[in-house]
Amino acid sequence: MTQALALSSDLARQSIAVARALTAGVRVWALYPEEHPSVGVAVGRVVASIRDLAAGSPFSFGVTPTTLVVGGVPLPADRAVEEAARLLHDHDILELAFLGEVPEPTAKALLTLLVSTPPDVRAEGGPAIVWARQNHATIRLEQIDYAKILEDRQVQDPLPRRDDVWQSLVNTIARGEAEFDEAQQRRLLAITHNTADIRDLAAEAAEPKRNVDGSPLVTTQAATVLAVFRHLTGVVRVAEPDRLPEVMQRIAAATAALDPHVVVQMMQNESAVHDDAAMISRIAAAFDEDKVAELLATALGRDGKATVRLAQVFDTLAPDEDRKRRVLSTTRSLLGEQEFGKSSQFRTVWSSMETLLLSYDETPYVSDAYRAALEGIGARGDLLADRTLPPELSQWLHTLEQDNIRSLSVTLVTDLLRIEDRLEYTEALVQDVVNLLEDLLLAGDFELARLALRELRDSVSKDVAPAAARSALTTVGESIALRDAAALLGDFDQATLALFTECCDLIGPAATRALLPAFHTEPHTTASRRALDLIRSFGGGAVTALATLVDDDRWFVQHHAAGALAATGSAEAVPALQALLRKTDPRVLRAAVSALARIDDPSAARALQTVLRSATGARRLAVMDALIAERDARVVPMLDRLLSESDPFDEDRIVVLDTLKTVAQFADDRTVKGITTVMHRKRWFRRAVARAFKTAAVHALLAIGTPAAIASLDEAQRRGDRLLRKIIREVRT
Numbered sequence: 001m002t003q004a005l006a007l008s009s010d011l012a013r014q015s016i017a018v019a020r021a022l023t024a025g026v027r028v029w030a031l032y033p034e035e036h037p038s039v040g041v042a043v044g045r046v047v048a049s050i051r052d053l054a055a056g057s058p059f060s061f062g063v064t065p066t067t068l069v070v071g072g073v074p075l076p077a078d079r080a081v082e083e084a085a086r087l088l089h090d091h092d093i094l095e096l097a098f099l100g101e102v103p104e105p106t107a108k109a110l111l112t113l114l115v116s117t118p119p120d121v122r123a124e125g126g127p128a129i130v131w132a133r134q135n136h137a138t139i140r141l142e143q144i145d146y147a148k149i150l151e152d153r154q155v156q157d158p159l160p161r162r163d164d165v166w167q168s169l170v171n172t173i174a175r176g177e178a179e180f181d182e183a184q185q186r187r188l189l190a191i192t193h194n195t196a197d198i199r200d201l202a203a204e205a206a207e208p209k210r211n212v213d214g215s216p217l218v219t220t221q222a223a224t225v226l227a228v229f230r231h232l233t234g235v236v237r238v239a240e241p242d243r244l245p246e247v248m249q250r251i252a253a254a255t256a257a258l259d260p261h262v263v264v265q266m267m268q269n270e271s272a273v274h275d276d277a278a279m280i281s282r283i284a285a286a287f288d289e290d291k292v293a294e295l296l297a298t299a300l301g302r303d304g305k306a307t308v309r310l311a312q313v314f315d316t317l318a319p320d321e322d323r324k325r326r327v328l329s330t331t332r333s334l335l336g337e338q339e340f341g342k343s344s345q346f347r348t349v350w351s352s353m354e355t356l357l358l359s360y361d362e363t364p365y366v367s368d369a370y371r372a373a374l375e376g377i378g379a380r381g382d383l384l385a386d387r388t389l390p391p392e393l394s395q396w397l398h399t400l401e402q403d404n405i406r407s408l409s410v411t412l413v414t415d416l417l418r419i420e421d422r423l424e425y426t427e428a429l430v431q432d433v434v435n436l437l438e439d440l441l442l443a444g445d446f447e448l449a450r451l452a453l454r455e456l457r458d459s460v461s462k463d464v465a466p467a468a469a470r471s472a473l474t475t476v477g478e479s480i481a482l483r484d485a486a487a488l489l490g491d492f493d494q495a496t497l498a499l500f501t502e503c504c505d506l507i508g509p510a511a512t513r514a515l516l517p518a519f520h521t522e523p524h525t526t527a528s529r530r531a532l533d534l535i536r537s538f539g540g541g542a543v544t545a546l547a548t549l550v551d552d553d554r555w556f557v558q559h560h561a562a563g564a565l566a567a568t569g570s571a572e573a574v575p576a577l578q579a580l581l582r583k584t585d586p587r588v589l590r591a592a593v594s595a596l597a598r599i600d601d602p603s604a605a606r607a608l609q610t611v612l613r614s615a616t617g618a619r620r621l622a623v624m625d626a627l628i629a630e631r632d633a634r635v636v637p638m639l640d641r642l643l644s645e646s647d648p649f650d651e652d653r654i655v656v657l658d659t660l661k662t663v664a665q666f667a668d669d670r671t672v673k674g675i676t677t678v679m680h681r682k683r684w685f686r687r688a689v690a691r692a693f694k695t696a697a698v699h700a701l702l703a704i705g706t707p708a709a710i711a712s713l714d715e716a717q718r719r720g721d722r723l724l725r726k727i728i729r730e731v732r733t
């Protein structure tokens with residue numbers, strides 16, 4: 001019989017902390033140079049989280065595509081765990097083991113490995129082999145054995161596969177290398193005789209250039225394709241120069257069969273060096289009208305619209321008006337054979353496409369002076385190369401530093417978000433702002449983060465994509481970046497604290513989750529007090545996140561949860577506080593009662609009434625002691641409501657008596673109304689019960705002793721029932 005296992009809360013929490021530190025560390029390592037302060041903080045968190053988890057003993061994570069496994073048990077669902085699992089799995093890591101305390105150099109080496117692209121790591125033999133070469137003894141990696149997987153594929157796949165020389169060519173070009181051995185050069189020359197081989201080599205070399213999420217890096221892929229063509233023409237130019245025009249024709253034909261987005265990017269490569277620019281021109285010249293139409297039809301059919309970039313490329317491939325119209329006629333015929341061309345709205349869409357493609361002209365955007373400056377830039381570069389460096393160079397370089405670039409990025413993105421009025425572009429800009437905000441929070445740049453958040457908050461009230469802006473604020477509030485920034489809450493100086501507080505206010509209650517770790521320590525700390533102040537400003541919106549603390553097994557976390565829920569002052573906190581009332585620890589019970597007493601709402605009074613009614617003996621005394629322990633004036637309205645809403649003749653009799661004893665110790669006029677209400681209650685044949693609570697009420701009013709309390713007694717002595725008047729005379733005499 002298999003027994004289901006479960007991880008302890010401490011082990012799960014520490015494991016998630018390691019996953020969160022790894023993912024955040026990889027992002028920071030990829031964004032900033034090693035000497036940047038954010039890198040030191042990120043590496044320190046990785047080391048500290050592993051130390052807290054392993055405590056010097058061996059510990060390992062199993063890796064699946066969606067989660068991490070500890071001792072055969074998956075970790076609880078968490079975004080950080082999912083990201084870490086996906087990152088490790090994409091790098092072919094099957095198991096990550098910590099064999100001792102991990103020093104900072106080892107942590108940096110691990111982050112460097114995880115930042116590397118998976119194809120590069122595979123090309124060197126896989127992560128375990130790469131790691132073994134570095135001799136870091138405190139971390140061990142086990143990689144996925146793809147040999148057997150590939151063997152199985154080869155058995156099942158009847159199609160012939162490329163040989164080792166072909167694969168070595170693909171790997172060499174993909175790594176950006178330009179030196180080939182004799183066998184590779186012979187194969188390159190052979191490839192130039194076949195258009196399909198040229199196309200396949202370019203496609204396979206460009207394929208690995210993708211983001212972690214699988215999306216293509218189109219600019220990098222275009223540069224890789226251009227490098228393939230450069231190597232092919234270079235070999236032909238040396239070995240068989242007479243074949244160069246023929247090879248260019250084949251390259252043009254192969255280009256037309258590639259991804260149109262990559263081709264468009266390649267044809268518009270503004271950073272191409274002289275040789276590459278000449279090759280692009282030759283490829284464009286080798287395109288006949290049918291190839292241009294095929295490329296254009298593929299791009300339009302995939303995107304469903306024409307873009308300025310496509311118009312620029314089209315203007316290069318078909319520079320004269322007559323050729324443009326002939327190509328467009330062929331393109332329309334080709335599109336008519338596709339689903340896109342058969343759709344009902346194609347006629348309207350085609351009209352706008354045709355207008356853009358035929359009317360594109362860069363003249364309005366490029367002045368004569370700017371065009372002349374571009375044409376003479378090479379000559380000026382040669383001239384300036386012979387001169388000494390200008391004195392302003394240091395100032396120019398200063399503008400390229402990380403802080404200035406970051407500030408410029410914020411300014412540009414927020415300006416775009418402010419002026420954009422198209423839905424699809426606004427939604428894309430909102431996502432850009434979210435990514436930028438995560439980077440700013442990781443870097444601790446709260447001043448720039450405040451500017452971006454302010455613009456995002458303003459977008460919520462605009463007519464364009466308000467839902468996307470609200471969702472973006474929630475995403476930032478729940479992000480690992482904000483949680484890592486909030487981890488330093490206790491160390492902020494006053495200026496930094498003010499900036500961070502404003503950032504949280506702009507995010508709203510969604511920022512509460514980032515503040516919860518501040519309540520995971522037993523004593524109150526600077527961080528927990530500051531987190532409490534922030535939560536107080538969120539009000540009822542923070543309750544949902546705070547309720548997760550109630551389920552924590554540690555009594556001090558539950559104790560902090562009660563205080564934080566009370567700080568919201570919201571009736572929405574009452575159900576969570578009722579759950580705390582059922583805890584067995586008297587410290588938690590006392591905190592929950594005190595919290596309920598500070599919430600001025602009938603639901604809180606009913607919750608206290610319920611617990612007082614059901615509690616007996618020491619538990620009831622603990623509840624009453626909690627109500628009067630701190631002599632908090634905010635408790636008084638709650639006690640007054642308890643008296644007004646309780647029935648002293650029924651099951652609330654003990655509650656009423658205990659409450660009357662409690663209000664007598666506050667001497668507050670606000671309870672006079674409730675005491676008076678109880679004092680005038682009467683019922684036939686319950687004289688003994690009535691005498692008990694009426695006597696307690698009279699004593700309470702005398703103990704309060706304010707003019708309002710004495711006036712209530714005088715009025716009762718004149719107009720109260722016979723038993724009440726008798727009790728007042730007895731007590732006063």
